[in-house]
Amino acid sequence: MTLNEGVLLAGMELSKLPSTWGIYKGDVEKSNGEIVSVYLKPALPPRLAFREFFAAFFAKLIDISTPDPYLVFIPEDYGLVIGKRNVSGSYCFAMEIKQYPDMSRNFSGEFFNNRAFSESFLRRGDVALMGIFDEILYNQDRHHENVLFDGENIFLIDHEYILDGDCGNSELGAKNWMWSIAKNASELSFKRVEKKVFELLRIKGYEKMPNVAYHNLWKQLLEVHNKLGVNKRNALKLDALIYCRRSRNVLSLTRRTHDSHKLNQLGFPV
Incomplete structure (x- = not known):
């Protein structure tokens, strides 16, 4: 599958979705200039974020439906600190927004x-x-x-x-x-x-x-x-x-x- 990459734009907000690590909603600019809205998990530790990508890639391989994953870069000048961790200048996991209710x-x-x-x-x-x-x-x-x-x-x-x-x-x-x-x-x-x-x-x-x-x-x-x-x-x-x-x-x-x-x-x- 194609890896979606982009840069986080200003204006990210904490969503109301339940999550141990916090789920944020923000806009991402892709390399082709397209702007998409995604859910982000910037506080997710790198190895757990990697597993999100692992699962998403494998899902596509066997025809399971998951929201498309995004590898999003948070600019260094964003100044984003979540908990005690400064996540600016790093990559995080994000996924396309699906407006479906959970079960x-x-x-x-x-x-x-x-x-x-x-x-x-x-x-x-x-x-x-x-x-x-x-x-x-x-x-x-x-x-x-x-x-x-x-x-x-x-x-x-x-x-x-x-x-x-x-x-x-x-x-x-x-x-x-x-x-x-x-x-x-x-x-x-x-x-x-x-x-x-x-x-x-x-x-x-x-x-x-x-x-x-x-x-x-x-x-x-x-x-x-x-x-x-x-x-x-x-x-x-x-x-x-x-x-x-x-x-x-x-x-x-x-x-x-x-x-x-x-x-x-x-x-x-x-």
């Missing part, structure tokens, strides 16, 4: 009370694909506030905590929010999502993802890594290794996840 209202009540709505949502193919996305990136921070949904389009946001912690050898979906939602809706919904997940795993060739990612992502990710100022190159290597392990293990995880008849979820004996 708070749906998942706080309506989702489980309205069977037609929940069944309709969980029947979507991209819901199953989002479960695989979170599984490969070991994202344990998916929740209703970082799923944008307008009734038709779904966008995933907030991925600074991917590729973190102990990847472990847990069964597929053990800590996956998409699977949990399906289980809580109904047994039928869960089976539908589960079936779609394994169909996608079987036909999309996820065992090839490390090699595909190397040819399609690493050059631009290295550029992002350097401009964000992630000081330790081994941090990039660690994230890459975790990604490779997860993407290679997704199919083997399905083989270890089995039912009471000792058949794994692809239908083969364990």
Whole structure:
């Protein structure tokens, strides 16, 4: 994918969107002179900002919808200090603005009370694909506030905590929010999502993802890594290794996840 770059213009304001690090709204001038409005996370530590780009690039690779990422430079004379950190003269992560509501209202009540709505949502193919996305990136921070949904389009946001912690050898979906939602809706919904997940795993060739990612992502990710100022190159290597392990293990995880008849979820004996 093409890396969007730009320079922050004056007038950035703190938005009302919930975030640990604070989300700002501002205008960015791209290299071609085009001015776009974006949400920025200037206080996000460089390595976490890098993971936002990692997730956005990978999402595009497997047809997951996320807001387009922007690598934004904050001019030195901007004088922007957030907390105790002077972020002027540095790059930060930003994303295009999507005016879609998050899923708070749906998942706080309506989702489980309205069977037609929940069944309709969980029947979507991209819901199953989002479960695989979170599984490969070991994202344990998916929740209703970082799923944008307008009734038709779904966008995933907030991925600074991917590729973190102990990847472990847990069964597929053990800590996956998409699977949990399906289980809580109904047994039928869960089976539908589960079936779609394994169909996608079987036909999309996820065992090839490390090699595909190397040819399609690493050059631009290295550029992002350097401009964000992630000081330790081994941090990039660690994230890459975790990604490779997860993407290679997704199919083997399905083989270890089995039912009471000792058949794994692809239908083969364990």
